[in-house]
Amino acid sequence: MTHEINELFQTLKAWQQAGKKAVLxxxxxxxxxxxxxxxxxxxxxxxxxxVGAVSGGCVENEIERQAQTVFKTGRSKVMTYxxxxxxxxxxxxxxxxxxxxxxxxxxxxxxSQLKNRHPFKLDTYYYHDVGxxxxxxxxxxxxxxxxxxxxxxxxxxxxxxxxxxxxxxPLFRLYxxxxxxxxxxxxxxxxxxxxxxxxxASSDESKSCEYFTGASSLITPSFQxxxxxxFDDHTAVVLxxxxxxxxxxxxxxxxxxxxxxxxxxxxxxxxxxxxSMLLEYCPDISTDFLDxxxxxxxxxxxxxSASEIAVSIVAEILSVIRHQEPKSLKDKTGSIHG
Numbered sequence: 001m002t003h004e005i006n007e008l009f010q011t012l013k014a015w016q017q018a019g020k021k022a023v024l025x026x027x028x029x030x031x032x033x034x035x036x037x038x039x040x041x042x043x044x045x046x047x048x049x050x051v052g053a054v055s056g057g058c059v060e061n062e063i064e065r066q067a068q069t070v071f072k073t074g075r076s077k078v079m080t081y082x083x084x085x086x087x088x089x090x091x092x093x094x095x096x097x098x099x100x101x102x103x104x105x106x107x108x109x110x111x112s113q114l115k116n117r118h119p120f121k122l123d124t125y126y127y128h129d130v131g132x133x134x135x136x137x138x139x140x141x142x143x144x145x146x147x148x149x150x151x152x153x154x155x156x157x158x159x160x161x162x163x164x165x166x167x168x169x170p171l172f173r174l175y176x177x178x179x180x181x182x183x184x185x186x187x188x189x190x191x192x193x194x195x196x197x198x199x200x201a202s203s204d205e206s207k208s209c210e211y212f213t214g215a216s217s218l219i220t221p222s223f224q225x226x227x228x229x230x231f232d233d234h235t236a237v238v239l240x241x242x243x244x245x246x247x248x249x250x251x252x253x254x255x256x257x258x259x260x261x262x263x264x265x266x267x268x269x270x271x272x273x274x275x276s277m278l279l280e281y282c283p284d285i286s287t288d289f290l291d292x293x294x295x296x297x298x299x300x301x302x303x304x305s306a307s308e309i310a311v312s313i314v315a316e317i318l319s320v321i322r323h324q325e326p327k328s329l330k331d332k333t334g335s336i337h338g
Contacts, residue, residue: 001039002114002168003194004052005122008043009110011051012102021046023070024100024149025063026138027054028126028164032091039122039166043100046071059093069132070097076136076150078127096126098137098150106140106147113142117170117232125153125161136161170234171196172321175259176215177250178240179207182265182306186238188213189310193318195236200226202246223249231259236317238297240265248277255282255289261320263297263313271295299326 008024015022026041042052042060044067053060059081066079076098113120121141127133135157137150146155174190176183179201187197191214199218201207209218221227231237237259239247247264251274254262264271274295278285298312299319319326 001166002171004041005168006110006114006171007194008041008052009102009107012043012100013107015043015045016101021071022100023067023097024138025054025067025095025097026124026164027093028096028124028162029094029128030091031094038164054093054095063095063097067097070099073132074099074152075132075134076153077132078130078136080130094126094128096124096136096138099152100138100149101151102149103147106142109142109145109147110140114171117234118143119167119169122166122168124164124166125158126164128162135159170232173198173230173235174317175200175231175235175237176212176240177238177246178242178265179205179212179218180240180242182309183240184212185306185310186240186313187215189307189314190214193314200250202241223253226250226253228254228257231257233258233260235259236261236263236321238263238265238313240297244270244274244277247274248281251278251293252282255285258292261317262293263316264293264295265297265309267296294320 012022022043022045024041024043027036027038030038036055040054042050042054042063044050044064048064050060050064054063062081063079066077070077076096079095079097081093081095110120122138124138125136127136135153137148137153139155140147140149148154172194173196175198176186177200179199183199187199190197197212197215199209199212199215201218201220203220203222207218209215212218231254237254239250241247241250264274275290294316297316298309299316301308301312301315303309303312315326
C-alpha cells in the first residue's frame with residue numbers, strides 16, 4: 001500500500017502547486033466483507049478528478065458525491081456504504097472524507113522516509129456515527145514528527161475519537177538481473193503492482209532504461225561492484241540472464257545478502273547445473289542461502305509466453321512475502337484476505 005500513498009502524495013503536490021483543493025477519503029472500518037480492507041484511500045479534486053480507489057469501482061461515485069459538502073463546509077464527514085443492498089458485496093464500509101493539504105516540509109520528510117527505506121505510520125481519527133465533524137482527520141508520522149493532513153485538525157485535539165492505525169513498510173523493490181525480452185515483461189508486471197524496479201545488466205549489453213517498461217533505473221556494475229546492502233527484506237531478486245556463468249557470478253556476489261526472495265529462471269536441470277557450478281567456486285556457501293533460491297522461479301500456472309511467465313514469477317514473490325501457500329480461492333476457508 002506504500003506505493004498507493006506515494007501516488008496520492010505526488011498527485012496532491014501537483015494539485016497544490018496548481019492551486020487546486022482536494023479531499024482525502026479513507027476506509028476506516030468494515031462490517032462483513034469488501035473488495036478492499038480498511039486503510040485504502042483516494043483523493044478527489046475540486047474539479048472532479050480523482051486518484052486512487054477504495055473498492056473495485058462501485059463505491060467511488062458515491063464518495064465523490066458526498067465529498068462535495070466537504071469542499072463547501074471544510075468539515076470532515078463520516079459516511080457509510082452498504083454494499084449488501086447496492087452491489088452485493090456483503091459488507092458495510094465506514095469512510096472518513098476530510099479536507100487535505102500537505103505542507104512542503106511534510107513532502108520533503110516523506111520523500112526522505114521513502115529514500116531511506118524507513119516505515120511510516122498513519123492514524124485516522126473518526127466516529128462511528130455518520131455526520132459532519134470538526135475534530136476528525138488523519139495524522140502521519142514520518143522522521144519521528146507528526147503532521148496533520150487535515151489543516152484544521154491538530155494532533156493535540158485527539159480525545160474520544162476512534163482511531164484506525166496503519167504502519168506501512170518501505171516501497172517494495174525488484175532487482176532483475178538480465179536484459180533480455182522476458183526481463184521487459186517482468187518489469188512491466190512488477191510496475192503494475194507498484195514495485196520499484198531496477199534492471200541489472202552487464203556492461204556488454206546495449207540497452208537503456210527506456211527499453212524496460214516500468215523500470216526506474218538500469219545499472220551495469222561489475223560482479224565485484226554489486227552493492228549487496230540494498231537487498232533487504234522488502235526486496236526481491238530474479239536472475240534471468242540466460243547465461244550460466246553470469247548467473248553463477250551474480251549468485252556469488254549475492255551470497256551474503258538476505259533479500260525477501262531470490263528467483264532463478266529456467267528448468268530444474270538448469271538450476272542444478274547453476275548450483276553445482278556455484279558450489280565448485282564457493283564450497284563453503286551457506287545452506288540457508290541456497291535454500292532461499294526459488295528455482296525454477298514462479299508458480300505452476302502452465303505459463304508459456306514471456307508475459308505469462310512474468311505473472312507466474314510475481315505471483316510467487318507475492319506468495320512468499322505474504323507467507324501464503326498458493327491455492328485456488330475456492331479451496332480456501334475463511335476470509336479471502338486472511
